[in-house]
Amino acid sequence: xxxxxxxxxxxxxxxxxxxxxxxxxxxxxxxxxxxxxxxxxxxxxxxxxxxxxxxxxxxxxxxxxxxxxxxxxxxxxxxxxxxxxxxxxxxxxxxxxxxxxxxxxxxxxxxxxxxxxxxxxxxxxxxxxxxxxxxxxxxxxxxxxxxxxxxxxxxxxxxxxxxxxxxxxxxxxxxxxxxxxxxxxxxxxxxxxxxxxxxxxxxxxxxxxxxxxxxxxxxxxxxxxxxxxxxxxxxxxxxxxxxxxxxxxxxxxxxxxxxxxxxxxxxxxxxxxxxxxxxxxxxxxxxx
Amino acid sequence: xxxxxxxxxxxxxxxxxxxxxxxxxxxxxxxxxxxxxxxxxxxxxxxxxxxxxxxxxxxxxxxxxxxxxxxxxxxxxxxxxxxxxxxxxxxxxxxxxxxxxxxxxxxxxxxxxxxxxxxxxxxxxxxxxxxxxxxxxxxxxxxxxxxxxxxxxxxxxxxxxxxxxxxxxxxxxxxxxxxxxxxxxxxxxxxxxxxxxxxxxxxxxxxxxxxxxxxxxxxxxxxxxxxxxxxxxxxxxxxxxxxxxxxxxxxxxxxxxxxxxxxxxxxxxxxxxxxxxxxxxxxxxxxx
Numbered sequence: 001x002x003x004x005x006x007x008x009x010x011x012x013x014x015x016x017x018x019x020x021x022x023x024x025x026x027x028x029x030x031x032x033x034x035x036x037x038x039x040x041x042x043x044x045x046x047x048x049x050x051x052x053x054x055x056x057x058x059x060x061x062x063x064x065x066x067x068x069x070x071x072x073x074x075x076x077x078x079x080x081x082x083x084x085x086x087x088x089x090x091x092x093x094x095x096x097x098x099x100x101x102x103x104x105x106x107x108x109x110x111x112x113x114x115x116x117x118x119x120x121x122x123x124x125x126x127x128x129x130x131x132x133x134x135x136x137x138x139x140x141x142x143x144x145x146x147x148x149x150x151x152x153x154x155x156x157x158x159x160x161x162x163x164x165x166x167x168x169x170x171x172x173x174x175x176x177x178x179x180x181x182x183x184x185x186x187x188x189x190x191x192x193x194x195x196x197x198x199x200x201x202x203x204x205x206x207x208x209x210x211x212x213x214x215x216x217x218x219x220x221x222x223x224x225x226x227x228x229x230x231x232x233x234x235x236x237x238x239x240x241x242x243x244x245x246x247x248x249x250x251x252x253x254x255x256x257x258x259x260x261x262x263x264x265x266x267x268x269x270x271x272x273x274x275x276x277x278x279x280x281x282x283x284x285x286x287x288x
Numbered sequence: 289x290x291x292x293x294x295x296x297x298x299x300x301x302x303x304x305x306x307x308x309x310x311x312x313x314x315x316x317x318x319x320x321x322x323x324x325x326x327x328x329x330x331x332x333x334x335x336x337x338x339x340x341x342x343x344x345x346x347x348x349x350x351x352x353x354x355x356x357x358x359x360x361x362x363x364x365x366x367x368x369x370x371x372x373x374x375x376x377x378x379x380x381x382x383x384x385x386x387x388x389x390x391x392x393x394x395x396x397x398x399x400x401x402x403x404x405x406x407x408x409x410x411x412x413x414x415x416x417x418x419x420x421x422x423x424x425x426x427x428x429x430x431x432x433x434x435x436x437x438x439x440x441x442x443x444x445x446x447x448x449x450x451x452x453x454x455x456x457x458x459x460x461x462x463x464x465x466x467x468x469x470x471x472x473x474x475x476x477x478x479x480x481x482x483x484x485x486x487x488x489x490x491x492x493x494x495x496x497x498x499x500x501x502x503x504x505x506x507x508x509x510x511x512x513x514x515x516x517x518x519x520x521x522x523x524x525x526x527x528x529x530x531x532x533x534x535x536x537x538x539x540x541x542x543x544x545x546x547x548x549x550x551x552x553x554x555x556x557x558x559x560x561x562x563x564x565x566x567x568x569x570x571x572x573x574x575x576x
Contacts, residue, residue, distance in 0.1 A: 014511040021411070021512050083572050103576055110409055112576040114402075114520075116560035119575065120536035121398055121522075121529060123309070123565075223302040223528035223535075224309050230524070232402075234409075235517040236510065241409060244510035248408035266576045269568065272404035273556040277411075280557065284371050287407065288391055288400040288554045 001254050002045055003247075004029040004070075006061060007052030010210065011075065014243035015050050022247060024277040033057065036064060043068040047257070048250040050074075052243070058102075059085045066098045071253040073246045075105030082108060082266060089264035099256045100264040104249040105242040106234070107131070109267050111216060114232045116268045118218040122228045125220015131164060132156035134212030134238060142190035143168050148176030149185070151204040158215065165195040169207045172200065212238040248275035289542050290333055291535075292317040292358075294349060295340030298425070298498065299363065302531035303338050310535060312565040321345065324352060331356040335545070336538040339363075340531070342429050346390075347373045354386045359541045361534045363393030365426045370396060370554060377552035387544045388552040392537040393530040394522070395419070397555050399504060402520045404556045406506040410516045413508015419452055420444035422500025422526060430478035431456050436464030437473070439492040446503070447483070454484040457495050500526040536563030 003025050005015045012030070019027045028046060031039055033053055039046075049065050051058045051074035058074035065072050066089065076085055082103050089100045103109060111129065118127055132155065139154035146152075150171040157165040168185065172178060182198045185191055201207065216232040234241070249267065252274035256265070276283050291313050293303050300318065307315040316334060319327055321341055327334075337353050339346045339362035346362035353360050354377065364373060370391050377388045391397060399417065406415055424444045431440035438459040445453040456473065460466060470486045473479055489495065504520040522529070537555065540562035544553070564571050 014513070017513070018511040021509075079576070082576050083569055086572065087569075106409075108576045110405060113405060113560050116564060116571065116575040117398060117401060120560060120563040121394075121524075121533055123532065221309075222525065222532035223306040225302070225305070225525050225528040228522070228524045228529065230520075230522045232520045233518070236409075237513050237516065240511035240513040241516065244411065245409055247511075266572050268561040268571065268575055269559050271557050271559045272401050272408060275408040276404060281371055281375075283404065283556065284374065284554050287404040287556055288367070288370050288396045 001025045001250070002028045002047045003250055004031060004039065004042070004046050004049045005052055006031045006033060006039070006049055008032055009052060010239035011243050012052035014239040015052050015246060018244045018247040022277065024251070025247070033061070039065070039070070040068055043070055046070050048073060048253050050243075050246050050250060052246075059089065062089055062100050062102065063092055066092045066096050066100055069096060069098060071099045071257050073101045073104050073249045073253055075109060075242050075246060076103045077105060077108055079108060086264045086266060093264045094262045097260070097262050099253045099262060101249045101253050101267070101270070102264060103266055104246050106236070106245060107214060109242070110245050111214060112267050114216055118216065118230050118232075121230060122218055122220035122222045125218055125228070127216060127218040128160075128162040130158035130160060130162060130215040130217070132158045132213060135209060136166070139166060139168070139190055142188060143170060143185060146181060146185045146188060148173050148181035153204045153207055155207075159195065166191055166197070168196060168198045169201045169204050170198060171202070171204050210238045212236060251275050251277065289313045289538070290316045290335045291538055292319060292327065292330070292334050292337045293340055294319045294321060294327070294337055296320055297340060298527035299531050299534075300340035302527040303340055303534060306532045306535040310565065312539070313535070321349070327353070327358070328356055331358055334358050336361060336541050338531075338534050338538060340534075343426055347377065350377055350388050350390065351380055354380045354384050354388055357384060357386060359387045359545050361389045361392050361537045361541055363397060363530050363534060364391050365393060365396060367396060374552045374554060381552045382550045385548070385550050387541045387550060389537045389541050389555070389558070390552060391554055392534050394524070394533055395502060397530070398533050399502060399520075400555050401558075401560075402504055406504065406518050406520075409518060410506055410508030410510045413506055413516075415504065415506040416450040418446040418448065418450060418503040418505070420446045420501060423497055424454075425526060427454060427456070427478050430476055431458065431473060434469060434473045434476060436461050436469035441492045441495050443495070452482055454479060454482050456484060456486045457489045457492050458486060459489060459492050498526050500524055539563050539565065
């Protein structure tokens with residue numbers, strides 16, 4: 001299986017390590033996002049491209065690569081747009097006899113598979129997704145955009161039952177007062193609805209982390225009997241888990257392509273065994 | 289989707305409740321295991337049969353029903369024989385244009401899917417499956433089948449890191465000696481490999497419970513980075529969860545049949561969305 005990586009950020013770097021450790025994959029190229037012509041020239045020898053790009057750019061690249069005959073895996077994470085992205089890429093994948101797997105990080109991604117499975121097991125009930133503690137990119141970017149903020153870092157704190165708090169570390173620009181900046185930040189739409197603590201620090205980098213976590217909890221009924229409790233929990237490195245799961249999904253993309261089941265898939269449409277190295281019989285003996 | 293249940297024990301009873309609560313299923317028959325002629329007469333109007341039978345009998349019934357043109361779901365739970373059972377039923381399912389999903393309880397079953405997924409997320413590491421405390425239906429049935437046992441109950445005890453003990457309560461049949469019966473029980477393949485305590489009691493029912501639990505833990509590496517911790521935990525009612533998951537797998541069997549993807553499948557070969565009611569687009573919006 002010949003794999004290329006597009007993107008050279010945290011996830012791209014972790015994806016290189018994941019592919020090098022995979023027994024069934026060759027890393028045949030690492031490309032910057034603007035090297036699309038180079039990729040086009042190499043297309044005939046590539047099975048799957050991992051799109052390790054800013055989330056908003058991923059669908060456009062998936063479109064381009066499918067047209068080149070390259071199957072794709074991305075970690076597109078804007079939940080409300082996933083169904084539309086899938087629908088658009090479905091047509092292109094089918095008409096170019098390719099496979100695109102989208103939203104294949106940990107949330108959306110592996111957590112999506114778990115959420116679906118929790119509802120299979122207990123069809124009536126509530127599922128809560130509790131993120132953190134860990135860095136939120138969206139909130140960090142929003143905090144950095146506040147007037148008077150020199151640098152910022154926003155950590156997501158799980159408050160239980162799907163509610164989240166924010167701990168925001170900020171450095172001040174010269175000439176600004178902390179209380180004024182804090183007030184502006186708390187009034188921002190990103191922070192106004194959550195319990196938010198703002199802390200003035202000398203150096204935001206002291207608090208940087210790629211560690212993250214999630215707790216998925218479901219309480220509900222199975223066969224009409226209440227009181228079933230199910231939960232899934234991870235304490236992980238964010239870029240490493242994202243990249244490793246994308247690598248698993250690359251196997252699924254390759255297999256679906258081989259079986260001529262062209263199209264665009266989300267992770268809940270994939271069987272776990274498609275993501276593992278080794279033949280099915282071996283994996284059935286290992287995991288079932 | 290027209291479903292029948294074969295078997296009138298705990299799982300069969302729970303399966304009735306699960307099907308009655310399912311928005312997309314009709315329960316069109318409940319049969320005792322010896323009513324195979326009746327089932328044969330009704331076969332043309334049946335989509336999927338849930339085999340709620342003692343585990344050793346399930347493969348034979350799956351074979352019979354596939355030959356009648358009925359797709360099957362069972363919860364066959366002898367881990368070491370699953371690959372062989374799959375291989376035997378594969379031929380029959382394919383030649384009769386049917387689908388058989390085997391080992392579709394919670395372990396093997398939903399836990400199998402989780403174990404596979406944990407290894408996708410952290411390919412190097414250790415997974416521990418810790419069961420209990422709770423009654424093992426398979427071990428209880430096995431204990432009851434021992435000559436000289438009037439009634440029995442086998443409780444699984446988690447000893448940590450995937451090690452388990454068994455606490456077996458038995459009542460004796462008249463004319464049998466406890467030591468003889470205990471020796472036979474300890475020699476049975478279900479008990480020979482675990483630390484097993486056998487206790488003679490006046491009334492097994494005093495100790496009955498259908499509550500159970502499991503903790504799946506994996507510590508390992510993702511993208512060559514160590515220290516990733518992942519776990520799945522359930523506190524559930526055993527027959528209810530087993531039956532509910534079988535109902536989910538009946539949807540998968542029905543779908544695979546519609547798509548003419550005939551054969552015998554274990555749960556790690558199934559995508560979660562195939563097990564949910566509602567169309568894929570709706571489920572993608574709900575769960576991804």
